[in-house]
Amino acid sequence: MRTSAQNAELALLLEVAGTPKPGNVDRHRDLDDLRFEHFLAGAVGARDGLELAADGAAVGPAFERAVSGMAAQQGGNTQFGSLLLLVPLVRAAREELSQPVVESVVRETTVGDAASFYRAFEHVDVAVDDPPEDMAALDVRRGTDAIPALEERGLTLLEIMDRSVPGDDVAREWVRGFERSFAAAERLADADGPVADRTAAVFLSLLAERPDTLVATRHDEDTARDVTDRAAALLEDDALETDRDAVESFADDLVARGINPGTTADVTAAGLFVALEHGAIAP
Amino acid sequence: MRTSAQNAELALLLEVAGTPKPGNVDRHRDLDDLRFEHFLAGAVGARDGLELAADGAAVGPAFERAVSGMAAQQGGNTQFGSLLLLVPLVRAAREELSQPVVESVVRETTVGDAASFYRAFEHVDVAVDDPPEDMAALDVRRGTDAIPALEERGLTLLEIMDRSVPGDDVAREWVRGFERSFAAAERLADADGPVADRTAAVFLSLLAERPDTLVATRHDEDTARDVTDRAAALLEDDALETDRDAVESFADDLVARGINPGTTADVTAAGLFVALEHGAIAP
Numbered sequence: 016m017r018t019s020a021q022n023a024e025l026a027l028l029l030e031v032a033g034t035p036k037p038g039n040v041d042r043h044r045d046l047d048d049l050r051f052e053h054f055l056a057g058a059v060g061a062r063d064g065l066e067l068a069a070d071g072a073a074v075g076p077a078f079e080r081a082v083s084g085m086a087a088q089q090g091g092n093t094q095f096g097s098l099l100l101l102v103p104l105v106r107a108a109r110e111e112l113s114q115p116v117v118e119s120v121v122r123e124t125t126v127g128d129a130a131s132f133y134r135a136f137e138h139v140d141v142a143v144d145d146p147p148e149d150m151a152a153l154d155v156r157r158g159t160d161a162i163p164a165l166e167e168r169g170l171t172l173l174e175i176m177d178r179s180v181p182g183d184d185v186a187r188e189w190v191r192g193f194e195r196s197f198a199a200a201e202r203l204a205d206a207d208g209p210v211a212d213r214t215a216a217v218f219l220s221l222l223a224e225r226p227d228t229l230v231a232t233r234h235d236e237d238t239a240r241d242v243t244d245r246a247a248a249l250l251e252d253d254a255l256e257t258d259r260d261a262v263e264s265f266a267d268d269l270v271a272r273g274i275n276p277g278t279t280a281d282v283t284a285a286g287l288f289v290a291l292e293h294g295a296i297a298p
Numbered sequence: 299m300r301t302s303a304q305n306a307e308l309a310l311l312l313e314v315a316g317t318p319k320p321g322n323v324d325r326h327r328d329l330d331d332l333r334f335e336h337f338l339a340g341a342v343g344a345r346d347g348l349e350l351a352a353d354g355a356a357v358g359p360a361f362e363r364a365v366s367g368m369a370a371q372q373g374g375n376t377q378f379g380s381l382l383l384l385v386p387l388v389r390a391a392r393e394e395l396s397q398p399v400v401e402s403v404v405r406e407t408t409v410g411d412a413a414s415f416y417r418a419f420e421h422v423d424v425a426v427d428d429p430p431e432d433m434a435a436l437d438v439r440r441g442t443d444a445i446p447a448l449e450e451r452g453l454t455l456l457e458i459m460d461r462s463v464p465g466d467d468v469a470r471e472w473v474r475g476f477e478r479s480f481a482a483a484e485r486l487a488d489a490d491g492p493v494a495d496r497t498a499a500v501f502l503s504l505l506a507e508r509p510d511t512l513v514a515t516r517h518d519e520d521t522a523r524d525v526t527d528r529a530a531a532l533l534e535d536d537a538l539e540t541d542r543d544a545v546e547s548f549a550d551d552l553v554a555r556g557i558n559p560g561t562t563a564d565v566t567a568a569g570l571f572v573a574l575e576h577g578a579i580a581p
Contacts, residue, residue, distance in 0.1 A: 016370065017370060021345070024342050025339055025342045028311070028341075032334055043325075045492075051315055052494055052581040055315060059304050059307050060300065060304065087300060088580075211334065211335050298339045298371055298372060
């Protein structure tokens with residue numbers, strides 16, 4: 016019987032192992048400077064922060080600790096977004112891993128949690144968009160320098176997340192009761208076969224559903240929309256079953272073009288955690 | 299900066315990720331009922347026992363805990379032998395990770411440690427040979443039933459290991475000052491490229507060096523010798539660099555024939571741990 020922190024770490028590992036996961040590092044693909052081994056080390060390093068959350072620590076400090084441990088490898092940002100979903104989910108699992116409970120966990124976050132969130136950006140470079148003009152003082156890329164402005168405005172971590180939507184589908188999970196994470200868990204449960212295959216199927220279904228916000232941030236909305244349309248066409252054809260080569264080609268093409276749907280991977284990892292906790296998948 | 303327990307868990311993950319690792323589960327190969335995901339879950343589950351060792355617990359109880367956590371997945375025995383090497387190495391790293399220190403760690407094991415070792419066999423099926431006639435009462439497959447006989451004879455865990463040589467090259471490490479584990483770490487340090495590639499190279503070099511004792515146990519000495527000869531020929535040709543397809547074919551052939559050089563993988567994992575601790579590799 017694994018603990019919640021163990022399941023969260025395992026979710027990170029299973030996520031990166033799933034293949035084909037178009038555009039991202041997976042069991043069969045590395046990017047130039049971001050390799051499979053960096054994700055393994057990132058998952059191992061994140062565990063202490065996940066254990067803090069499981070032990071009842073506040074979400075912000077547990078997240079900062081998880082990110083700082085995750086960042087102790089050479090690949091850079093591997094799992095920042097995944098941890099931003101996993102930490103409140105692990106915290107909720109202390110009581111009950113359900114949408115209402117995780118909603119109450121994020122509703123109870125404080126200005127202090129928001130400050131920890133800003134500190135987490137000191138550990139690793141994260142791709143984010145420019146904030147709206149009235150939020151410039153709260154640009155997360157300012158890291159700890161933004162904390163005085165944050166405290167002056169008295170914004171909680173949930174309020175920070177609320178201001179990051181639209182444009183960041185990890186933040187959207189926070190304000191929408193982690194609906195896609197729980198939906199992903201249900202799809203993982205309903206899928207067949209080894210966990211790695213289910214992971215690939217659920218990743219594709221998520222990618223087909225909404226344009227990936229990390230792709231939109233790093234490239235543009237049109238690129239993100241195009242990736243989603245292609246994923247939707249493959250899903251429609253049940254291509255993982257009927258024409259796996261087409262999915263592999265799509266994956267190779269996105270990797271070659273440097274298009275990495277990282278937000279979709281984050282939601283996949285969150286779904287894996289929920290499914291592991293609920294015993295719906297059991298590697 | 300990772301802790302020793304984190305490095306040991308990461309060593310397990312890097313070991314299984316290395317490819318091609320002829321005959322074994324690797325980043326590109328699953329066996330029928332033993333898949334990559336089982337090794338991921340095994341590594342995550344082992345961590346608590348590794349932390350016990352890092353905190354100074356006795357080798358036997360830490361090992362039993364690591365095995366019990368490792369076994370909490372559906373694939374069966376994934377990393378029993380690796381943990382039998384890693385636990386004393388982690389324990390040694392509290393003081394200094396060197397051959398003399400790990401030799402003193404195993405020399406200080408007690409009858410109690412041996413009892414824990416026997417209890418560990420209750421958690422998982424491990425492939426072992428029939429013991430010599432005078433050791434029948436101490437057949438590890440008897441698990442806890444063998445403990446009274448063990449206590450009557452007053453054998454420490456090191457003495458049990460000593461009686462398992464020849465025929466078990468994990469036990470041989472215990473009585474030979476972990477010489478191949480430390481040699482593997484040096485080779486990992488001297489190799490080039492990503493850790494996953496170094497792992498594959500060092501695995502092949504170890505396989506070429508001595509017949510794998512798990513292959514000899516599950517099949518026979520001739521099969522183990524043949525595998526080593528083929529590995530030596532590939533190594534001689536520098537095939538990982540000059541003819542990678544030949545190594546991949548060798549890997550596929552062994553998998554197809556159910557020949558899994560698990561002991562060589564165990565020594566590789568131990569080498570990875572030593573190299574990580576010494577900062578000789580840093581994913």
